[in-house]
Amino acid sequence: MKLQPARYRLEVRVTPRAGLLDPPGKAIYQALHALGYVEVADVRVGKAIALEIDAASEEAARARAEEMCRKLLANPVTEDFEIVHSDNAPAAGDHR
Amino acid sequence: MKLQPARYRLEVRVTPRAGLLDPPGKAIYQALHALGYVEVADVRVGKAIALEIDAASEEAARARAEEMCRKLLANPVTEDFEIVHSDNAPAAGDHR
């Protein structure tokens, strides 16, 4: 029996490595303070990448996404990544 | 009685509006396909902004973060935002 592939939606978060300077975070922090949001103690800015992947299972989709992160989506020298979320997505047809 | 403020960590996600162009998403989609990840059906790229906020309660922190999104962090013409996560963070002192 062939497994029917389903479409999964995964959310990847790519963030600057701890300790590295984060100029966008710094700029936003300062802007928020200038706007009066002085209760903001820190800002770090990363990327939120939403992927839709066809896979046989959620684990398979995650495994592939992890591979993509290592290969392309995150820069291992300066960024960490995490798959923060995954679930079944209605296969709505390719968007491209 | 004055409430002792605590530090909360919130994760904001700012994403390009559905239907609008997403040049980074498109480029990554193409790059992934070129690398053989043809099971990828869609990619959208947004920003993941991690905030540390001192507030009297988690709700208060969320409310302020929402305000910040509306005012600065997201452009209503092209972007949607969402507070995807919040929790208590150890107050480790300002990082800037």
Add this chain to the structure above:
Amino acid sequence: MSDTEPASIAAGNSAPGGRGATAGHVPRAQPRLGDPEITPELISEHGLTSEEFGRIVGALGRTPTFTELGVFSAMWSEHCGYKNSRPLLRQLPTRAPWVIQGPGENAGVIDAGDGWAIAFKIESHNHPSAVEPYQGAATGVGGILRDIFTMGARPIATLDSLRFGDLDDPRARYLFAGVVRGIGDYGNCVGIPNLGGEVHFERAYDGNPLVNAMAIGLMRTDRLIRGEARGVGNTLMAVGARTGRDGIHGATFASEELSEETEAKRPQVQVGDPFTEKLLLEASLELIESGAITGIQDMGAAGLTSSAAEMAGRAGNGVEIDVARMPTRELGMTPYEILLSESQERMLVVAQRGQEDDVRRILEKWELEAAVVGQVTGDGMFRVLEADTVVADIPAGPLTRGCPTYEREGIEDPEIAGLRARSLSEFSRGPGGDLSRHLLRLVDSPNVASKRWVVRQYDTTVRAHSVVRPGGDAGVVRIPGTLRGIAATTDCNGRYCYLHPRRGAAIAVAEAARNLACVGAAPTAVTNNLNFGNPLNPAIYYQMREAVLGMAEACRVFETPVTGGNVSLYNETEGVAVYPTPVIGMVGLVDNVERVCRHAFAQAGDQILLLGTNRDELGGSEYLSVFHELVAGEPPRLDLMAERSLQQAILAMIADGLLSSAHDCAEGGLACALVEASAGDGAMPLGIEVELADPIAPVALLFGESQGRAIISCGPEQVEPVRVVAARHGVPCSEIGEVGKPGGRFRIRAGTSGVDLPVRDLTDAFFRAISTRMDGPAEVATA
């Protein structure tokens, strides 16, 4: 305690194990709790030999603390100490009446007339770029810009000289894409136009790219300021960005070979913030203008350590710094880390005592921080405190000048000598096959092809003074409010230098000067970047020595003194060195920017002339590399006097307004130079009709890279006057053809064979070569 108060001196701390003091001074530096023990391993991890360590102990009169070891390690690294290159560099001519500041400062400075001075310098960021191309290149630009504005000059242009492995290799594409994007993003944001540069692709740079960035600044002569800690009692202030744990030991890192282990050193990556740089630029210039400071220096390689020590050393003073007062980005940083951090966009300034608030006010206007961190002292010590504990106490003299220098043995690698001796006659004989196809293939070689893909990512027009943008022989930027201009170029052919380092380096100087002459600029001064392998290898040391001698000789002939530069050694991967690459950055002066000359043919009917002599020379050519995968033979001969005459002839012709275009012949030879002149900026390629009569085999005639040649064009009525000027300078001049119509045919007849193609076929290949190779996944890898 007021912030302007100098850091309190830790009195009463007695010297640990005080074993005889130096110069009557009682050493008091104490090890910190948790400092590692000073072991032979630790010493060698710090890149110091046991003999060097012995000297350190001698200078201190005791064993250094861990913090002090770190300080010495950075200051005595190749990058800061020039251990292996200093004796060689003494060979370079550095003086001329127009040199205001020679080597030794943050940048060289020359007189540009009318009260204007030009500061310029080149700097490498090879190792950081190999590890993280985007940030490595970006921070390279940031560093060189700071070297310029710390002299009191406003940066007005950048150039970039780049080397990568073969573009067919995905890693090379990744590095290339990242480096170009990094250079662009940084310079674009700060708002400095790019004026030119070079890119070469060669297996020899696989895994060890070269990223050299040059910057040029302009100032009024009386605004010149130096990196000196003058005035005992004056206040040291740290301004700009905060200090984090970035790039700790970058200077030592830059002095090591790349290996698998380098990967593990990744936390050293420095992240650039061009926005902060822009603010720092404006604030620094305003500080200098205000007179509130007496010295300023970038905290670049080896960070606070080298800036403080060098400033003290130059002024013959001491400094005392309290690291507890350095604004940090992270908690719990040790003195060792604070002293060696290479966080970007920071400056150390010496404020006049009592004017600290003026400094603060200016920094605040630019939304930057300024903190008092210490003071200038009269005891000649480089002293570091952490609150009230002395953690380093080093005589500044030995620290800055005591680094041992080595004159090593240099022996040529016999294998390279063999390659040079190889006969190439088999390759140039005969009709040479289908020369049209050959030429198409050659202009498709990324080394010859247009670098438009690169340059289009750089803002070349910001500041609205760019008269000649990248793409021609040299860039030209106007001096604001005048008709005068500054021209600049970078050049080096690593293959020539590999085959014959002395001649190769001299050719680099000659080509740079020729490029300047072709736009109508008089060559004026040089900055250089010596990119070599491991100098402990006698074959590499030989290359260094020879290259420096060749450069020195050529610079003397062209009267272009060397006012500064940079040395980058250990450019090796797994024991294989890059080609010796002594990059020349040369600046020249233009009297009237309305009369500059360009490389592109201007209109149909113009006559094409060749200045100089075609020779049967294929050694080290792009042709041999592309068609025979061979880097061999004698590189082209170089006659420095003939070069000089050629350049003077071109300058005279341009000054007389005789020329429609002038273009240097370089990689790819005469045929490729003709394609470049036909292509122009791509908007309207012009055909040509050329006939070459030299008794040389067609392949060598078309693709040989003989030096001392230029292609010029002029209206038919100017041919005679051009000939007269050429004759007056003793320069051979031959009419070789005529410029044709837009989109016409590109024809070169050479004996019975030749090239005959629609010019657009050639220019399409020429412009698309790099973008075609780059439009792959590599490009978005770091999107």
Add this chain to the structure above:
Amino acid sequence: MRVVVVRFPGSNCDQDCHRAVELAGGRARYVWHRDRDLGDPDAVILPGGFSYGDYLRAGAIARFSPAMEDVVRFARNGGPVLGICNGFQIACEAGLLPGALIRNRTLRFHSFDQHLRVESADTMWTSAYESGRVLSMPVAHGEGNYEADPRTLERLEGEGRVVFRYVDLRGQASEESNPNGSARSIAGIVNEGGNVMGLMPHPDRAMETVLGSVDGQGIFQSLATHVSPVDTR
């Protein structure tokens, strides 16, 4: 014509705009974004650059600069405001112009000479040109991809508020001649009142023959004519 050039932290075309105004016979003055006092100028220019590094979105932070309050008031009162490149981005963020400028289609910064077509000579910014004329001037930006919702685009077109469009040498708009992916090849627009114009290309760098183009002069000449119809100098 007396023109204020607002300088934000990160502005880098402030001097270029200043010079352009003076070359067109006007007087230019800088106003530091924190000083806010615009005085009583005939027009305001928001220059190019990377205000606040443009790390969040181009123009997003600059829009909150103190001077921008006065600029918005000035514009609402009909005062001429010109946003060039980053200035265009700031004007959009501040709501002076509709739409937004997002990353270039290629994700790369682009810098080259670009052809533009004057779509409307009926504005105070373009009266010195003829409609349909093809200009050439430098573009230099990473986020110049103009986006707006379809209704806004229709309105802009319908009301003749698309002032400049990216075209090729012969004046044709196509995918190829669109450098950044902008909707309908839009390079520059005006607001409803016509007094605020934003454009991505750099007229401030196209003012002198020696720099390769004088096609930017028309904008500054048009403005000069508008603010002092008698004394056009």
